[in-house]
Amino acid sequence: MGSEDSIPRKQACQQFQITYKLKILLLIVATNLFTIYIFTNPHSNFDHPLSRISLWDTSPLLLKLNATQDQLTESHSQILNLQTQLNSAQQLLGSLLDHLTSLNGNPPAATYADLLDDLHDEARLAAAPHALPLGNTPRIGSEIYASVGGGCLNHKQDLAKYMSYEVGGECPSDDVFAQTLMLKGCEPLPRRRCHPRQPANYAEPRPLPGSMWATPPDTSIVWDPYTCKNYTCLIERKKFPGSYDCKDCFDLQGREKTRWQYDNGGLDFGMDQVLAAKSAGSVRIGLDIGGGSGTFAARMRERNVTIITTSMNFDGPFNSFIASRGLIPMHVSISQRFPFFENTLDIIHSMHVLSNWIPDPMLEFALYDIYRVLRPGGLFWLDRFFCFGWQLNETYVPMFDRVGFKRLRWNTGMKLDRGIQKNEWYFSALLEKPIFT
Numbered sequence: 536m537g538s539e540d541s542i543p544r545k546q547a548c549q550q551f552q553i554t555y556k557l558k559i560l561l562l563i564v565a566t567n568l569f570t571i572y573i574f575t576n577p578h579s580n581f582d583h584p585l586s587r588i589s590l591w592d593t594s595p596l597l598l599k600l601n602a603t604q605d606q607l608t609e610s611h612s613q614i615l616n617l618q619t620q621l622n623s624a625q626q627l628l629g630s631l632l633d634h635l636t637s638l639n640g641n642p643p644a645a646t647y648a649d650l651l652d653d654l655h656d657e658a659r660l661a662a663a664p665h666a667l668p669l670g671n672t673p674r675i676g677s678e679i680y681a682s683v684g685g686g687c688l689n690h691k692q693d694l695a696k697y698m699s700y701e702v703g704g705e706c707p708s709d710d711v712f713a714q715t716l717m718l719k720g721c722e723p724l725p726r727r728r729c730h731p732r733q734p735a736n737y738a739e740p741r742p743l744p745g746s747m748w749a750t751p752p753d754t755s756i757v758w759d760p761y762t763c764k765n766y767t768c769l770i771e772r773k774k775f776p777g778s779y780d781c782k783d784c785f786d787l788q789g790r791e792k793t794r795w796q797y798d799n800g801g802l803d804f805g806m807d808q809v810l811a812a813k814s815a816g817s818v819r820i821g822l823d824i825g826g827g828s829g830t831f832a833a834r835m836r837e838r839n840v841t842i843i844t845t846s847m848n849f850d851g852p853f854n855s856f857i858a859s860r861g862l863i864p865m866h867v868s869i870s871q872r873f874p875f876f877e878n879t880l881d882i883i884h885s886m887h888v889l890s891n892w893i894p895d896p897m898l899e900f901a902l903y904d905i906y907r908v909l910r911p912g913g914l915f916w917l918d919r920f921f922c923f924g925w926q927l928n929e930t931y932v933p934m935f936d937r938v939g940f941k942r943l944r945w946n947t948g949m950k951l952d953r954g955i956q957k958n959e960w961y962f963s964a965l966l967e968k969p970i971f972t
């Protein structure tokens with residue numbers, strides 16, 4: 536362990552030397568810039584050609600002009616010379632910066648300590664490394680770091696607001712605010728030392744399996760951040776105009792009831808047909824990415840498969856609702872690395888969430904992460920990925936192939952908009968992480 540210990544110190548030493556060289560170099564560049572400034576600045580003591588000559592007297596004027604021209608030619612060549620020097624200095628500086636960047640993967644100024652300097656009070660206490668009480672430990676070192684998303688530092692005011700509360704008191708009801716921060720890359724958020732508000736007249740949850748298909752009591756959550764203030768409102772919402780995330784998902788007696796129960800041979804796969812792709816009982820644990828109100832997990836539970844449902848609380852208390860059903864909600868966004876170890880999950884499902892609204896690089900990272908956490912032979916059920924016709928073959932088919940999934944089933948279908956076909960497509964896919972022998 537001692538040898539591992541010395542690596543950071545060696546790097547620090549190299550970095551110090553480089554920083555020192557960098558300072559000297561900056562000094563050289565700065566000096567050059569200063570010289571150029573002297574030569575080009577009209578207020579410096581450089582002779583201005585027409586400043587002290589009477590314009591009616593031509594011969595001295597010509598003489599003076601000639602002399603000035605000579606001077607100008609000379610200084611021009613000096614400037615050219617300086618520019619050459621400056622260019623080579625800049626090149627040197629550039630390569631030095633590249634070197635520095637490759638050393639620690641970051642621009643030189645952004646050390647964790649620099650960033651911490653910008654945080655105050657609770658935020659700083661939550662994010663700062665803390666010395667381990669028993670000193671140096673082999674696997675961790677001498678101090679332990681909290682996880683705080685780098686994006687938090689781009690939103691310091693919001694972070695300060697999030698971290699201002701009475702220690703030991705009640706937290707603000709700010710989960711909607713918190714998740715806008717998360718989506719700005721402030722994920723994970725720092726921990727807090729306050730108690731979330733408790734709903735008045737809290738009722739204990741119903742027992743399983745009944746809880747899976749029952750609307751929870753209104754007293755199970757705090758309604759503060761939402762437009763709707765009860766489950767009746769959330770269930771009725773599907774009848775009203777306006778676009779809400781997962782508009783009809785809270786109505787467990789509506790469309791939710793039939794989802795994945797039948798296979799239409801096209802875009803809508805049946806759950807039993809998907810599970811039949813593997814030997815009986817070999818699909819046991821998995822993840823539903825952006826799983827709305829948790830119905831996929833409920834249906835899987837009826838088949839003895841345990842599914843964790845990730846969900847944000849857009850326009851409604853999705854996480855609380857999933858939990859009330861007796862299912863496991865996880866409040867993480869699509870941008871975060873999945874908190875699972877590699878080669879662990881039997882199945883991952885996602886409906887409507889992964890689509891062409893996600894920038895290509897981010898989507899590809901997410902697909903690789905899905906591949907990572909799936910066990911060899913694990914299933915990725917991509918349910919209704921939306922895109923335009925030209926994107927299908929140009930972008931997405933190659934991307935999915937590149938990540939390395941094996942296609943077990945692939946259905947495409949054109950989207951109908953009031954019965955009219957547009958060049959807008961869905962595809963559903965059952966993909967398998969290959970087993971290499």
Ligand SMILES: *[C@@H]1O[C@H](CO)[C@@H](O)[C@H](O)[C@H]1NC(C)=O
Binds near residue numbers: 598
């Ligand atoms: C100015 O210089 C030119 C050549 O560069 C020369 O022909 C001319 O006679 C000079 N004029 C004066 C007034 O010295």
Ligand SMILES: *[C@@H]1O[C@H](CO)[C@@H](O)[C@H](O)[C@H]1NC(C)=O
Binds near residue numbers: 768
């Ligand atoms: C539910 O909330 C809506 C508005 O959010 C309100 O108009 C309605 O009266 C409430 N219904 C019940 C049963 O509490």
Ligand SMILES: *[C@@H]1O[C@H](CO)[C@@H](O)[C@H](O)[C@H]1NC(C)=O
Binds near residue numbers: 837838839
């Ligand atoms: C789920 O597990 C229970 C208890 O082990 C068993 O009785 C039941 O038949 C299983 N259901 C399915 C659909 O496999």
Ligand SMILES: *[C@@H]1O[C@H](CO)[C@@H](O)[C@H](O)[C@H]1NC(C)=O
Binds near residue numbers: 924
């Ligand atoms: C994509 O390519 C396949 C096979 O080459 C072709 O059959 C299909 O029509 C193409 N789809 C679109 C939407 O262009």
